[in-house]
Amino acid sequence: MAINYDDARSRDMIEIRPCEGFDELEACVQLQIETWGYDDSDVIPRKTFLVAQSIGGQVIGAFDTEIPGGSAKSLVGFVFSLPGVKTNSGKPHPYLHSHMLAVKDAYQNRGLGRELKLKQRREALTRGIRHIEWTFDPLEIKNAFLNIRRLGAIVRSYRPDFYGVSSSRLQGGLPTDRLVAEWLLDSHRVESVLAGQPAVKYEITKRIEVPASIYEWKSSDAGKERALAIQSENRSQFQEAFSNGLAVLGFTRDSEGNGVFELGSATQVLQGIDYAN
Ligand SMILES: CC(C)(COP(=O)(O)OP(=O)(O)OC[C@H]1O[C@@H](n2cnc3c(N)ncnc32)[C@H](O)[C@@H]1OP(=O)(O)O)[C@@H](O)C(=O)NCCC(=O)NCCS
Numbered sequence: 001m002a003i004n005y006d007d008a009r010s011r012d013m014i015e016i017r018p019c020e021g022f023d024e025l026e027a028c029v030q031l032q033i034e035t036w037g038y039d040d041s042d043v044i045p046r047k048t049f050l051v052a053q054s055i056g057g058q059v060i061g062a063f064d065t066e067i068p069g070g071s072a073k074s075l076v077g078f079v080f081s082l083p084g085v086k087t088n089s090g091k092p093h094p095y096l097h098s099h100m101l102a103v104k105d106a107y108q109n110r111g112l113g114r115e116l117k118l119k120q121r122r123e124a125l126t127r128g129i130r131h132i133e134w135t136f137d138p139l140e141i142k143n144a145f146l147n148i149r150r151l152g153a154i155v156r157s158y159r160p161d162f163y164g165v166s167s168s169r170l171q172g173g174l175p176t177d178r179l180v181a182e183w184l185l186d187s188h189r190v191e192s193v194l195a196g197q198p199a200v201k202y203e204i205t206k207r208i209e210v211p212a213s214i215y216e217w218k219s220s221d222a223g224k225e226r227a228l229a230i231q232s233e234n235r236s237q238f239q240e241a242f243s244n245g246l247a248v249l250g251f252t253r254d255s256e257g258n259g260v261f262e263l264g265s266a267t268q269v270l271q272g273i274d275y276a277n
Contacts, residue, residue, distance in 0.1 A: 152193030
């Protein structure tokens with residue numbers, strides 16, 4: 001399958017396009033280390049980025065074209081995905097597993113993370129791929145907001161301690177529990193969210209809360225026990241809800257930064273989407 005990227009710019013001076021050549025891929029590796037603080041055992045090397053690109057995955061970068069010194073120096077964000085196949089409806093269908101999304105600190109909260117995901121979606125759809133998945137930490141309120149509220153992903157499964165021990169500084173030494181975000185690229189839900197149309201009204205039957213203080217608790221020895229307690233309490237709640245056919249359909253945050261996952265019957269979104277069942 002030929003990859004067909006266009007040259008969309010997210011905003012002035014930022015160019016979003018596939019990474020090319022060893023230096024740009026190496027810049028992704030370095031941004032990965034800067035973002036997560038990984039040690040050698042966790043870092044994904046340049047070679048894997050290269051292989052992913054050549055087998056139908058994506059390495060898409062955000063470049064600040066005002067930074068001098070060549071394109072590799074101007075990389076300020078990237079998104080990385082691997083190709084996969086699902087057979088859950090009895091018929092194999094291709095999808096992408098998006099493994100990493102990172103934006104440099106100084107460039108965050110300007111819509112770049114969202115733009116990288118949108119580019120990823122457009123590129124997938126040009127190849128007939130209608131489904132992208134990724135995992136995210138249920139304690140990361142910002143990521144949940146971006147994934148559910150701004151991109152329209154849903155969640156139906158919970159992976160306790162998915163990666164085992166991680167050297168990521170963002171993990172704070174906690175078990176690597178993850179939610180699986182499912183992005184049904186051409187579904188009515190996703191198209192409405194991306195078009196900024198009023199949110200589809202779902203019947204919400206359960207809410208799971210994450211306090212804003214979780215960031216502070218995770219990063220201090222004194223708070224670690226509290227963070228762990230929230231993680232295990234929420235883990236039980238998610239697992240029970242998912243086993244009862246619920247899905248995360250909404251996410252809200254209040255003025256103090258607390259987050260709330262909103263869950264309701266998954267059928268409200270999945271009706272008519274054969275590849276997701
Ligand atoms: C996740 C990440 C890529 C997002 O990039 P970004 O460029 O900041 O994302 P965007 O600006 O497109 O969107 C972020 C949204 O979250 C909102 N947000 C910011 N802080 C928040 C918080 N504490 N709680 C809730 N929402 C928050 C922003 O307001 C924005 O929403 P808006 O567009 O409605 O204003 C970036 O934060 C990052 O690199 N994080 C570290 C690595 C990581 O966790 N990657 C994801 C898992 S692989």
